[in-house]
Amino acid sequence: MKALVSVKRVVDYNVRVQVKSDGTGVVTEGVKHSMNPFDEIAMEEAVRLKEKGKISEIVAITIGGAKNEETLRSALAFGADRAIHIKEEGEVQPLTAARAFAAALKKEGADVFLAGKQAIDDDANQTGQMVAALLDIAQATFASKVELEAGKAKVTREVDAGLETLEVDLPAVITTDLRLNEPRYLKLPDIMKAKKKPIEVVSFADLGVEKAATLSTTKTSAPPKRSKGIVVKSVDELVSALKGKGLL
Amino acid sequence: MSKILVIGEIADGKLNAGVAKVVACAQQIGGEIVVALLGADVAGPAAEAAKLDGVSKVLKVERAENAHILAATYAPQIVELAAGYSHVLFPGTSFGKDTAPRVAAKLGVQQVSDVMVAHSATSFDRPTYAGNAIVTVEAPAAPAIVATVRLASFTAVGSSGSAAVESASTSTALPTHTRFVSMEAQKSERPDLQAAAKVVSGGRALGSSENFKVIYDFADKIGAAVGASRAAVDSGYVPNDMQVGQTGKIIAPELYFAIGISGAIQHLAGIKDARTIVAINKDAEAPIFEVADFGLVGDLFQVVPELQGKV
Ligand SMILES: Cc1cc2nc3c(=O)[nH]c(=O)nc-3n(C[C@H](O)[C@H](O)[C@H](O)COP(=O)(O)OP(=O)(O)OC[C@H]3O[C@@H](n4cnc5c(N)ncnc54)[C@H](O)[C@@H]3O)c2cc1C
Ligand SMILES: Nc1ncnc2c1ncn2[C@@H]1O[C@H](COP(=O)(O)O)[C@@H](O)[C@H]1O
Numbered sequence: 001m002k003a004l005v006s007v008k009r010v011v012d013y014n015v016r017v018q019v020k021s022d023g024t025g026v027v028t029e030g031v032k033h034s035m036n037p038f039d040e041i042a043m044e045e046a047v048r049l050k051e052k053g054k055i056s057e058i059v060a061i062t063i064g065g066a067k068n069e070e071t072l073r074s075a076l077a078f079g080a081d082r083a084i085h086i087k088e089e090g091e092v093q094p095l096t097a098a099r100a101f102a103a104a105l106k107k108e109g110a111d112v113f114l115a116g117k118q119a120i121d122d123d124a125n126q127t128g129q130m131v132a133a134l135l136d137i138a139q140a141t142f143a144s145k146v147e148l149e150a151g152k153a154k155v156t157r158e159v160d161a162g163l164e165t166l167e168v169d170l171p172a173v174i175t176t177d178l179r180l181n182e183p184r185y186l187k188l189p190d191i192m193k194a195k196k197k198p199i200e201v202v203s204f205a206d207l208g209v210e211k212a213a214t215l216s217t218t219k220t221s222a223p224p225k226r227s228k229g230i231v232v233k234s235v236d237e238l239v240s241a242l243k244g245k246g247l248l
Numbered sequence: 249m250s251k252i253l254v255i256g257e258i259a260d261g262k263l264n265a266g267v268a269k270v271v272a273c274a275q276q277i278g279g280e281i282v283v284a285l286l287g288a289d290v291a292g293p294a295a296e297a298a299k300l301d302g303v304s305k306v307l308k309v310e311r312a313e314n315a316h317i318l319a320a321t322y323a324p325q326i327v328e329l330a331a332g333y334s335h336v337l338f339p340g341t342s343f344g345k346d347t348a349p350r351v352a353a354k355l356g357v358q359q360v361s362d363v364m365v366a367h368s369a370t371s372f373d374r375p376t377y378a379g380n381a382i383v384t385v386e387a388p389a390a391p392a393i394v395a396t397v398r399l400a401s402f403t404a405v406g407s408s409g410s411a412a413v414e415s416a417s418t419s420t421a422l423p424t425h426t427r428f429v430s431m432e433a434q435k436s437e438r439p440d441l442q443a444a445a446k447v448v449s450g451g452r453a454l455g456s457s458e459n460f461k462v463i464y465d466f467a468d469k470i471g472a473a474v475g476a477s478r479a480a481v482d483s484g485y486v487p488n489d490m491q492v493g494q495t496g497k498i499i500a501p502e503l504y505f506a507i508g509i510s511g512a513i514q515h516l517a518g519i520k521d522a523r524t525i526v527a528i529n530k531d532a533e534a535p536i537f538e539v540a541d542f543g544l545v546g547d548l549f550q551v552v553p554e555l556q557g558k559v
Contacts, residue, residue: 016513017377026381094349095358118495123376124361129319129349138320138425141346144488154429158488159342160442160497161259165429166318172425178478178495179488215358218371219384223520229541231532235554238526238544247446247503247524248470248559 001148001170002057003046004110005080006101008036009064009071010121019222026220035071038116040078041176044183045146046114047079054148055112057081061104063097065089069199076194077186083199086207094122095212096204098130103207105135110171112153117142117175128175138168144179250279250369253333255326256297257317257343258287263296265443266339266397268404273397274337275302275405276366282307284329284416286322288315299407307416316428317343323350325418330355333392334369340396340498352394360387360395374398378494378517399442400500400521434487438464441490444473447501447522449492452479453508453529453548460485462549463507466556475499477509493518508548511536528552 011017012032019026035043049055060075062068063086072083086100105113113132118125132139140146140155144163147154148170156165158177204211232238242248252274257264267283274281283297284307297306307329313321326347330336336351338344340362352359365373370387372395387393441447448470450463460480467474475492476485492499494514500521507528509515516539519525527540530547537543544551 011377013514017380019381026377093358095353095356098353120494121377123378123494124359125345126349126352126359126361129346130353132320133323133350133353136423138423139346139350140426141319142342157342160489161431162434162487162489163432165431167427167429169425177488179482212356212358213388215360215385215387217383217385221382221384223375223379223382226520226525226539228538229525229543231537231543231545235544235551235558238542238555239558241542242503242524242526242559245524 001055001112002059002108002110003049003055003112003114004059004061004101004105004108005039005042005046005075006113006115006127007039007043007060007062007071007075008116008119009033009062009068010036010119013037013120019220023219023221033067035074036116036119038118038176040183041178041180042114042116043075043078043080044181045176048181049146049148050079059084059108059110061101062086063088063092063100072199073194074186076197077190078184080197082197085199085201087201087203093212093214094124094126095130096209098127098134099209099212100204100207101127101131102134103209105131105171107207112148112170113173115173115175117177128173132173135171138172140166140168140172141175142177143174144177146174146180250277250334251332252277252279252281252335252337253330254281254283255336255338255344255347256283256285256293257339257341258285258290258293261292263293264339264341265404265440266341266399267297268300268407269399269402270337270339270397271300271302271405272402273363273366274335277335277369279334279369280304284309284326286314286325288312294413298411298413299409301405301407301409303409303411305411306413308413309416309418311418313422318426318428319347319350320426321422322347323354324420324422326351327354328418328420329416330392334389335393335395338396340398344396348394348396355392355394357388357392357394360385360393362398363395364398364401378513379520380513398498400498434489438467439471439473441473441475441492441497442499445501446470446472446503447475447499448472448505448507449475449477449509450480450485450507451477451509452483454480454485457485462552466552469556470559477515506536506540507552509536510534511539
């Protein structure tokens, strides 16, 4: 069984992003970037499934500029066998990304497409579902448990009401939630080994992908700032403050 | 004029309270508002939806295959229903997030996720970077705009209306590649986290599921819903559906208590719209104090029982 895993390069989750003063976007230059945390979880899951003998080959895929090679090298250090770099500078919105992933999934003949449930930069939460729709295949989003069997997957999902379990036929799209696993720390020997693994560089045109119409961003603004409140000295003071505001 | 299809959601046989907020978003866009409800038998929720102010029609789409909500089977039917509409709006729930992109992809459009404000029929505000950057986007009007609505940004419309309820049928062949197996729903007598006026959340500091009783007892005393940080969920103190934050539930209660929670940006993303935030933390430097209206520095295991005794 073959798994295709998407890995996006995003501003690191620890960075407090700053909106540019002219409202044209956020400051990304000189800011730490990492693999999207949900994609690390997807990579980790693929590797664990390979370790269990359920998957025989892991292919990592990314869309982005030259710097995305770092993200692919991390994926290879996790344990991907090889990688595909769809080279494209600038923002790529979910439907366009999904078209490219769908094309790659078909070309590779992969059985599962593993993606993060959401990229923490655009917070869109769309791409995996769109890949499934474009190929008319099953999807199991927000996964917290994945069991692969011949031709099928049983996936437990984190939904608003609790935990839902679905059975899906393969090929299928699975998107990861936080509780699926805890990604490993990458070890130096694996990072060294990753340097020798192959990365294939392709373009949208190579994959026969046409870009979809985009949402255009007309303005980026900082959210309204919450003003800093007061520190009370005692429980009594807190209770009277809340009662004074009619909250208790 | 816009013609807006609101995709309803049913939970435990009732209309999800979030639907009244999606209708509020539809009113902000302006135009004719139709609510569609899919299920095996949706008579009850359809009657509830018909009362929502501003709704002109409710469509019942009843099919045996719709007994379980599955994005794979709902999406093609919604695509069929969407013909002739300018907008298709979903609640920003796990159902909406799962299903809307499947509809958008089939219609060949980018989706607008988590609408906070509709400036016009095509211009919307939405959050990015855990709510730290709000973008205003212009969406192409044709063929249609597909969006999920950030429920915490809207106030539910009233229910003094009386729209017509009609049956609609869908003829799309439905895929069988996705099958419902089971649902482990968390049953709770407490108020619903996403609708409650008061919420008490606990974090990693609670240390165990037994200790979380401190949070439950205080919440019950003031009639609040209970939430949690990711760390509390990951550590197994409470179930996943209680997570508040960027990738959990986004809430807007009148009163929010963050107890033993440090205030990471991902947690704050879920509580930015709370009217009043109270933080209880033993570390005076914890970032939660930067956004709290009232902060109390102290050990929660002393402070919270004392608070409970005094309210
Ligand atoms: C991709 C991604 C998504 C995420 N999504 C979310 C999300 O949706 N929601 C979310 O909450 N987090 C999310 N996180 C995690 C987030 O970054 C933090 O790790 C998490 O919120 C920390 O939880 P906490 O505040 O309970 O724990 P900690 O940060 O460990 O804080 C515990 C606090 O308790 C205080 N404390 C300890 N003992 C006591 C005591 N006896 N009395 C009083 N105070 C005490 C400490 O001073 C400390 O401030 C996400 C992270 C990532 C990478
Ligand atoms: N440019 C990209 N490169 C690699 N993966 C991507 C890209 N865009 C989206 N993805 C994948 O799709 C998931 C969901 O992204 P989104 O729909 O943007 O929130 C991410 O977690 C990634 O796995």
